[in-house]
Amino acid sequence: MLQVSDLKVSYGQSEVIHGIALEVEMNETVAVMGRNGMGKTTLFKSLIGALSASAGDISLDGKSVTSMESYDRVKHGIAYVPQGRMIFPTLTVEENIRTGLSSTGKRNIPEDIFALFPVLWDMRKRKGGNLSGGQQQQLAIARALVTDPKVLLLDEPTEGIQPSIIKDIANVLNEIRKLREISIIVSEQVLSFTMAIADRIIVIEKGNFIREDRREEVDEAQISKYLSV
Amino acid sequence: MEGYTASELMSIVAMQGFAGISLFSVLLLMALGLAIIFGQMGVINMAHGEFMTIGAYTTFLLSSMAGEFGLVDYYFPVAIIVSFLVAFGVGYLTEWALIRHLYARPLDTLLATWGLSLMLQQIFRTVFGAREVSPAMPGWLQGSWQPTDAIDIPINGLFVLGLTVLLTTAVLYYLYKSRSGVKMRATTQNRMMAGAVGINTKRVDRFTFALGCGIAGVAGAAFTTIASTGPTTGSLYIVDTFMVVVFGGAASLFGTIASAFAIAEAQSIMEFFMSGSMAKVLTLLFVVGVLMIRPEGLFSVKVRK
Ligand SMILES: Nc1ncnc2c1ncn2[C@@H]1O[C@H](COP(=O)(O)OP(=O)(O)OP(=O)(O)O)[C@@H](O)[C@H]1O
Ligand SMILES: [Mg+2]
Numbered sequence: 001m002l003q004v005s006d007l008k009v010s011y012g013q014s015e016v017i018h019g020i021a022l023e024v025e026m027n028e029t030v031a032v033m034g035r036n037g038m039g040k041t042t043l044f045k046s047l048i049g050a051l052s053a054s055a056g057d058i059s060l061d062g063k064s065v066t067s068m069e070s071y072d073r074v075k076h077g078i079a080y081v082p083q084g085r086m087i088f089p090t091l092t093v094e095e096n097i098r099t100g101l102s103s104t105g106k107r108n109i110p111e112d113i114f115a116l117f118p119v120l121w122d123m124r125k126r127k128g129g130n131l132s133g134g135q136q137q138q139l140a141i142a143r144a145l146v147t148d149p150k151v152l153l154l155d156e157p158t159e160g161i162q163p164s165i166i167k168d169i170a171n172v173l174n175e176i177r178k179l180r181e182i183s184i185i186v187s188e189q190v191l192s193f194t195m196a197i198a199d200r201i202i203v204i205e206k207g208n209f210i211r212e213d214r215r216e217e218v219d220e221a222q223i224s225k226y227l228s229v
Numbered sequence: 230m231e232g233y234t235a236s237e238l239m240s241i242v243a244m245q246g247f248a249g250i251s252l253f254s255v256l257l258l259m260a261l262g263l264a265i266i267f268g269q270m271g272v273i274n275m276a277h278g279e280f281m282t283i284g285a286y287t288t289f290l291l292s293s294m295a296g297e298f299g300l301v302d303y304y305f306p307v308a309i310i311v312s313f314l315v316a317f318g319v320g321y322l323t324e325w326a327l328i329r330h331l332y333a334r335p336l337d338t339l340l341a342t343w344g345l346s347l348m349l350q351q352i353f354r355t356v357f358g359a360r361e362v363s364p365a366m367p368g369w370l371q372g373s374w375q376p377t378d379a380i381d382i383p384i385n386g387l388f389v390l391g392l393t394v395l396l397t398t399a400v401l402y403y404l405y406k407s408r409s410g411v412k413m414r415a416t417t418q419n420r421m422m423a424g425a426v427g428i429n430t431k432r433v434d435r436f437t438f439a440l441g442c443g444i445a446g447v448a449g450a451a452f453t454t455i456a457s458t459g460p461t462t463g464s465l466y467i468v469d470t471f472m473v474v475v476f477g478g479a480a481s482l483f484g485t486i487a488s489a490f491a492i493a494e495a496q497s498i499m500e501f502f503m504s505g506s507m508a509k510v511l512t513l514l515f516v517v518g519v520l521m522i523r524p525e526g527l528f529s530v531k532v533r534k
Contacts, residue, residue: 069429070421071427080425086422088419090414098411099411099426103427103428
């Protein structure tokens with residue numbers, strides 16, 4: 001589904017991602033785990049095209065998207081839920097979701113979105129900026145889902161969210177996998193969350209992938225060591 | 230203000246108030262375009278006044294053509310639409326040729342659009358001459374309406390007000406109810422994120438810039454009903470327009486409306502009692518005073534960030 005090869009990303013002169021390779025199968029969920037500042041957000045931004053790669057290739061279904069702008073990548077099937085959610089604060093909940101429809105040409109928000117996130121239906125007329133952090137996270141996921149993605153990128157979806165809501169988000173993601181043909185790449189620091197959703201867990205350190213385990217084979221104590229300071 | 234009876238004062242305020250409505254209309258249309266462009270792209274369009282002049286000259290050209298065919302009574306509605314289209318088209322080209330290369334460089338856009346405004350003024354001077362021109366007014370726009378003996382309301386002011394209300398409503402409807410309006414507001418709020426949810430932000434930018442210029446073109450058509458047009462007409466209005474936008478709060482269109490009304494009416498009513506420049510100074514002082522208390526302008530949208 002998604003192939004990334006030898007991806008390098010820099011801010012000016014300083015290279016932050018040093019030649020990463022990644023392959024994600026259809027219907028697979030991959031977690032990229034690492035401490036603060038290890039390059040997770042940089043990697044995700046370059047996958048969606050908010051940062052351009054200085055070398056390497058990103059392909060979706062065999063088609064290279066490396067030189068495409070963000071909106072075009074979305075059209076080809078990549079969707080992005082950024083760290084810190086970045087919903088549009090003065091747009092209503094409904095309008096926020098609608099922004100994701102522009103790439104599909106659909107007029108109406110599919111009903112299954114509100115089935116997944118009932119709270120968004122109740123709040124659809126409110127301004128996005130007035131929702132709680134957990135609600136904003138659901139909104140950001142809903143906004144990404146209406147683009148009909150083949151690959152969904154989630155950058156630290158549990159950041160700043162209380163444990164009970166973290167469980168809800170894990171359930172929703174598993175639900176989405178059942179309902180759609182979708183691959184998910186999620187960056188995280190919370191191991192219990194990724195153990196609940198991921199098929200594979202990759203550890204990123206200083207812009208390199210240094211370890212990779214299938215979930216069944218994960219040694220939680222060892223991965224935790226990479227995540228603690 | 231001594232020497233006026235209460236009822237005389239009332240009539241003066243009412244009359245000057247209605248006279249101020251023309252100014253309000255032109256300022257509002259100008260500010261609307263400027264605010265949309267600034268809010269969306271952070272571009273301060275110094276040439277915005279010249280887009281108004283483009284509309285005014287377009288109206289003049291059409292009126293000359295209409296004069297030859299004896300259609301003076303009918304051309305004006307057409308002129309409004311054509312003024313919009315011409316200014317929209319020139320704006321579209323400007324964004325493509327100039328502005329898009331300068332995003333994220335506010336100082337450069339300021340200089341570039343200022344240069345553009347000088348160039349356009351020179352083109353106006355070469356094509357239309359330095360003398361001011363006035364399109365022929367259709368009969369139905371002339372004269373005035375007298376609800377009472379003391380009050381005299383010019384028809385052209387009412388017409389321009391109607392036009393402004395219509396256009397402002399259309400713009401608000403477009404922004405807040407249409408699908409492309411949602412795209413525009415999303416791009417305004419977070420350009421990176423708008424792209425990442427599938428919005429072609431460059432196309433939205435070009436359209437927004439052109440739309441703002443088109444509205445200035447309509448302001449130009451409206452302007453011809455209250456004064457004559459010269460090469461520098463637009464630059465005379467640009468300062469007042471900036472004042473309206475800043476005073477109203479750049480992010481709030483409702484603020485822009487309130488602020489255009491307050492500034493136009495204050496100037497118009499005060500002009501009756503003192504010189505025009507004194508009225509301007511007082512208005513400016515008042516605006517500065519308000520901005521010191523509320524730096525974000527009269528209105529600002531309140532949400533959690
Ligand atoms: N705009 C920028 N300019 C320069 N350097 C940057 C920029 N953004 C991030 N960096 C650097 O790139 C490195 C990786 O940052 P990144 O945000 O990708 O980390 P992260 O893994 O997402 O961290 P966190 O868990 O805190 O979100 C850091 O060293 C950071 O300082
Ligand atoms: Mg990050």
